[in-house]
Amino acid sequence: MMIQMNAIDYVNSKYVRELASKKMREDGRDALSYREIRVAKGLIKNAEGSAQVDLGATRVMAGVKMVLESPMEDTPDVGNLIVSAELLPLASPDFESGPPSPESIELARVVDRGIRAAECIDLGSLLVEEGKAWSVYLDLYILNYDGNLFDSGMLAAMSALKDAKVPAYSNGKAVMSERVAPLKLNNVVSSCTFVKIGDTLLLDPTGNEERAADARMTIETDGKVIRAMQKGLSGSFSRQEISDIIGAAFGKHDELKAHIDKG
Amino acid sequence: MASKANKPELIVGGKRLDGRAFDELRPIKIEAGVLKNADGSAYIEQGNNKILAAVYGPKEVFPKHDADPTKAIIRCKYSMAPFSSLEGHGRSGPNRRAIEISKVIREAFENVVLLEEFPNNEIDIFIEILQGDGGTRAAGLTAASVALASAGIPMKDLIYAVSAGKIGEEVVLDFNMIEDNYSDADMPIAIAPRNNEVLLLQMDGSLTKQQFEKAVDLVIGAGKKISAIQKDALREVYAKIERKYENKE
Numbered sequence: 001m002m003i004q005m006n007a008i009d010y011v012n013s014k015y016v017r018e019l020a021s022k023k024m025r026e027d028g029r030d031a032l033s034y035r036e037i038r039v040a041k042g043l044i045k046n047a048e049g050s051a052q053v054d055l056g057a058t059r060v061m062a063g064v065k066m067v068l069e070s071p072m073e074d075t076p077d078v079g080n081l082i083v084s085a086e087l088l089p090l091a092s093p094d095f096e097s098g099p100p101s102p103e104s105i106e107l108a109r110v111v112d113r114g115i116r117a118a119e120c121i122d123l124g125s126l127l128v129e130e131g132k133a134w135s136v137y138l139d140l141y142i143l144n145y146d147g148n149l150f151d152s153g154m155l156a157a158m159s160a161l162k163d164a165k166v167p168a169y170s171n172g173k174a175v176m177s178e179r180v181a182p183l184k185l186n187n188v189v190s191s192c193t194f195v196k197i198g199d200t201l202l203l204d205p206t207g208n209e210e211r212a213a214d215a216r217m218t219i220e221t222d223g224k225v226i227r228a229m230q231k232g233l234s235g236s237f238s239r240q241e242i243s244d245i246i247g248a249a250f251g252k253h254d255e256l257k258a259h260i261d262k263g
Numbered sequence: 264m265a266s267k268a269n270k271p272e273l274i275v276g277g278k279r280l281d282g283r284a285f286d287e288l289r290p291i292k293i294e295a296g297v298l299k300n301a302d303g304s305a306y307i308e309q310g311n312n313k314i315l316a317a318v319y320g321p322k323e324v325f326p327k328h329d330a331d332p333t334k335a336i337i338r339c340k341y342s343m344a345p346f347s348s349l350e351g352h353g354r355s356g357p358n359r360r361a362i363e364i365s366k367v368i369r370e371a372f373e374n375v376v377l378l379e380e381f382p383n384n385e386i387d388i389f390i391e392i393l394q395g396d397g398g399t400r401a402a403g404l405t406a407a408s409v410a411l412a413s414a415g416i417p418m419k420d421l422i423y424a425v426s427a428g429k430i431g432e433e434v435v436l437d438f439n440m441i442e443d444n445y446s447d448a449d450m451p452i453a454i455a456p457r458n459n460e461v462l463l464l465q466m467d468g469s470l471t472k473q474q475f476e477k478a479v480d481l482v483i484g485a486g487k488k489i490s491a492i493q494k495d496a497l498r499e500v501y502a503k504i505e506r507k508y509e510n511k512e
Binding site for chain 1: 360460461
């Protein structure tokens with residue numbers, strides 16, 4: 001938790017707040033635009049699926065590892081999904097090593113909720129025999145922080161799942177060196193995050209904008225319905241502002257989905 | 264959300280399993296000032312939920328390097344007692360769910376507590392779920408709000424929270440545990456009643472924009488009732504003292 005700002009953060013915050021009050025941004029974008037998005041899939045050959053996402057200067061790598069396990073007791077006929085996020089100290093001077101921070105736990109859980117609620121992964125297809133199913137371990141590795149880890153994290157997560165292939169299974173054993181079929185997906189969820197600075201709503205905040213923000217709102221949709229939402233920071237939103245953000249999130253889904261589907 | 268395989272019928276004949284209408288709260292009882300040592304406290308029952316909230320502070324921040332010379336910091340710990348759930352024995356210590364809930368509740372209170380009045384201080388909020396039956400983070404926040412007020416901590420507003428969501432295609436208020444487990448969407452919301460600004464909002468499941476608007480309508484509609492119960496609980500603290508001394512004379 002960053003409680004006291006250093007002098008540079010303070011000056012930058014003041015600067016982006018002044019700009020926001022004039023509906024301007026430090027990188028010249030308009031309020032409803034994303035920074036440049038680049039997705040590279042399959043960089044980590046040892047992982048069953050992987051993707052690296054650059055969202056402006058924010059860089060997130062997602063890795064999918066599949067592990068043969070017993071299904072959970074209350075859901076014996078489906079595989080598991082386990083999402084984690086690491087805010088690595090190499091990604092920002094604000095990140096420290098140690099046990100997972102509330103911020104990293106929130107990030108992992110919000111990404112997890114969207115994927116789960118939209119039923120993106122066909123978890124039933126992961127059962128290989130009674131009492132044995134693939135667990136999907138989805139790890140988000142934050143490599144460089146410049147704001148908006150929710151949207152970049154979701155892009156990386158969905159892209160890595162798209163890239164993932166299920167290992168072979170023979171004679172009761174997993175054969176990790178052989179991959180037989182793509183991981184079966186039924187849906188694609190996208191994440192759209194706004195911050196509020198004063199009375200101005202900004203899509204895809206940079207690190208400076210996030211540090212200066214009063215409140216944050218993330219909407220995850222599959223283009224048809226809202227699948228997850230999360231409000232963050234200590235500021236507030238009016239109903240109208242939330243309605244506007246939801247509308248914008250639906251409007252951005254196709255653009256984000258195209259990046260996930262590509263390649 | 265639990266598996267849909269053995270999902271019970273949650274709405275029968277236009278009513279919910281416990282007989283409530285779609286827009287009906289469970290019965291709520293709040294008592295303020297229930298713990299002697301805490302600077303402020305409150306106990307809430309909402310349906311079968313039994314929750315204690317306690318506030319300590321403002322007091323000097325420890326460790327000192329966490330202190331903010333411009334304002335107080337809030338620390339919030341939501342936790343479920345190991346015996347609070349019907350299923351299983353909860354492990355002690357904060358899990359990932361509890362850490363996230365503690366964070367979003369803290370952020371909601373940072374909005375209304377006048378932190379600038381207490382530089383270098385901390386205000387601790389403890390929420391203990393003694394018995395959980397769905398909607399514990401919302402009921403816990405509603406109780407913590409009363410606990411803060413009973414500690415005499417200056418706030419812009421007495422905030423409340425309640426969840427709304429969806430069963431089938433019906434938008435429904437204040438899920439109990441069974442409804443929570445098998446619902447099609449769940450959305451806890453905290454509101455500042457002074458201006459109806461949203462301070463906490465989480466959601467997962469499936470909601471259209473129209474259903475979202477309907478759910479917020481239900482929350483704000485129920486909020487009038489919850490606010491009244493919160494204020495009554497605070498008044499009762501002093502009414503009790505008044506009764507005590509009137510009877511003596």
